[in-house]
Amino acid sequence: MAAGEQSHDVAECKQVDDGITRVFQLLGKRWTGPIVAVLTAGPAYFVSLRRAIPGISERMLSDRLTELAAAGLVVREVYEGPPLRVEYRLTEAGAALEPALSALGMWAKKYLCDGEQRGGC
Numbered sequence: 001m002a003a004g005e006q007s008h009d010v011a012e013c014k015q016v017d018d019g020i021t022r023v024f025q026l027l028g029k030r031w032t033g034p035i036v037a038v039l040t041a042g043p044a045y046f047v048s049l050r051r052a053i054p055g056i057s058e059r060m061l062s063d064r065l066t067e068l069a070a071a072g073l074v075v076r077e078v079y080e081g082p083p084l085r086v087e088y089r090l091t092e093a094g095a096a097l098e099p100a101l102s103a104l105g106m107w108a109k110k111y112l113c114d115g116e117q118r119g120g121c
Contacts, residue, residue: 026071031056031064033101036073036090040098043089068094 027033031053038044038052050061065088068074073094079085090097 026067026073027097029064029067031060032068033104035061035064035068036094036097037101037105039074039088039090040095040101043087046086046088049088073097 027036034053034056035049038049044052046061046065049065050056050058053061065074065076069076073091074088075091077087077089079087
């Protein structure tokens with residue numbers, strides 16, 4: 001071993017928590033966090049969700065809602081029309097994300113003011 005080098009024991013390295021990995025695999029996808037955040041205020045129809053999240057396409061919204069439903073965070077309810085309406089609401093597990101999302105929002109306001117500025121606004 002060269003001077004100044006230290007041995008590296010892979011077993012001693014810190015590893016990311018499995019729960020954190022699973023959370024960010026789901027909530028780290030683009031648009032997922034904003035969808036859940038909108039739904040924390042209460043159930044919403046598909047068209048209302050689309051209006052509440054500028055820039056999201058219908059296809060992307062549909063895909064993310066399907067993923068959230070498969071993960072047990074969102075329930076989809078169809079109301080026969082006319083017009084046919086589809087409403088989405090958070091499950092108990094989805095609603096339990098509200099404190100974490102609120103804390104992340106406060107953190108972002110403090111540390112990510114304009115996306116470039118760091119360390120307080």
